[in-house]
Amino acid sequence: MTEAEDSKKRSAVGGLKTRLTSDTKSVFTPGVSARLEQQGAGKWHWLSTLFSSGNRVLPPRMAFVELAIFAFIILLEWQIDAFPDLTRMNPHPYWIAILLLSLQYGSVAGLAAAGLAIIGQTLIGMPEPDIEERYFNYLIRVWTQPVLWLLVALLLGAFRSRQIEKREFLKAQVLDLEARGTALVDYTNNLESRVATLERTLAVSARPTQNRLLSGLHALADPKPGRWANDLSTVLNAAMPRAAVSVAVADERGLRLVLTHNWPAAAPWRSEFLATDPLGQAILAEQRQLNVAERADESVLQGDGLVAIPIFQPGGTMPARVIGMLKIEQLDAALLDAATANRLAVIARHIAPALAQGAVQLVTQLSPSDAIKSADQSPDVASGATIETTSEERGGAPKRWRGLSWLVGGRNAGATDPKGGANG
Known part of the structure; x- marks a missing residue:
């Protein structure tokens, strides 16, 4: 040695x-x-x-x-x-x-x-x-x-x-x-005690997300005064956790914002769209769904949302008449794909009766605390990247959807393309 x-x-x-x-x-x-x-x-x-x-x-x-x-x-x-x-x-x-x-x-x-x-x-x-x-x-x-x-x-x-x-x-x-x-x-003794505590907490507090979603959709189909906004918040929290969503109604000028969900205090998104605007024209005149994953739709959205779909008059009247718009401004990356607009259309059909009856007239700001929900928020998407449109995208020429902000826990991070490609 x-x-x-x-x-x-x-x-x-x-x-x-x-x-x-x-x-x-x-x-x-x-x-x-x-x-x-x-x-x-x-x-x-x-x-x-x-x-x-x-x-x-x-x-x-x-x-x-x-x-x-x-x-x-x-x-x-x-x-x-x-x-x-x-x-x-x-x-x-x-x-x-x-x-x-x-x-x-x-x-x-x-x-x-x-x-x-x-x-x-x-x-x-x-x-x-x-x-x-x-x-x-x-x-x-x-x-x-x-x-x-x-x-x-x-x-x-x-x-x-x-x-x-x-x-x-x-x-x-x-x-x-x-x-x-x-x-x-x-450490083992403390860990066993902690695991037992968490198991008891999970056993007594877990409520299936599917039950909340179905109950909320059922309540939306039969709107009640003073309850419609909370029912919509319950559905959105169960289906799209942490998503920022807005509802607009159609009037003589175009589309006017009447309800927001999970919007930040200084939201950069517009609250009114004229019928002559690209977004207003696509929703009111063309009656088509918009998804930022499509290049053509990205130029129409212009940074004011990720997905936008028209809300039609209930009853199946022909020709179909647009009475509003349902739009997503911020969404978990795992939930954004080509079929997001179709899933959003299911919620749109359930909120159409309330818009047709004129139950929503004023701008309302909703947050997750307004809804009747369980302590856990969709464990299927408990954490992940959050896509949101930015204020820079609303001015100047429209940018490709890959230029949007990918936020993980409040910090910029890399994510994957919803179509399967890498974020560039």
Whole structure:
């Protein structure tokens, strides 16, 4: 294992400890947190940190206790004459303390023990040189054993220090895995509780969209004073969620807006169309359906809608007489295709009796809150792109329908062509 790998592991352990500390702070009770803060702010906190087991330099407290005992034995040998002469024993008894401290606590404790042994041997006294012994031979004989003490303490201590470091790393990994396991258990319990709550909410609040749509169409076929607008809003919310729709009646001048649904406060769309306008002429004179997906119809709509269809006089009179117009200004992209106008014609046939009876005379702004509807709004099209005509399209030359705004959650985003092509 290289030094770079060791450094990387130490950094990983430090990051794990930091994350564990930050993630588990909220788990502590106020009493535990207060005690921890009190301990951290203690006067001698730096000393306990210095001798903690996580310190990479100094050995633990027990090593210093054993070093103190070793120093006390050396002191006894130095001061008490009756104490046994340890220098006469072979091997030297100091080897026991050096080996034990090196193998148990690492290189720092081993080197400290070797240093104490050298000091003790110096204090007690070095052996006298022989009469004919050379000086260098005497130094080699006297200092060979102290040098061996230092080398053994360094080598064995380094080996033990590496083991201690690896043990601390594995211990940190175990703590991290335990914390992750606890967090996963808590998350699973909370998730199960959340799922059960949502299931109960869905079971008691879900109302089929089809039922609302059919009930609304039935109510539109038999208009009642004060209820017709709300019934229409119910139908539109069930059939075309989030769609902006308007209803206009035909008069001497052309088409006049009488009802809007889901229009914004500053709507850019026109409220009146003369019989000579392209849109008024297509609805009143030509009596044809308009769909922005068709290039010819796009030039007629001129940014004032996506789909527009005529509302005919009920009763099947011939020739058919147009009494109004039903127009979509904004619609989910998933609902806009070549058959949208035909689906809109079904709603137009149901609102024709109300227009023929003159039940709608004034401009009315409807919103989803005006309708009697369930909490869920068409889960079939719960989210998606919304196509709307823009104010820029109403001025100047008409643009192709691919230039319309595709809005997803209020932000511009890409969408697909209703005919299957990509939005260009």
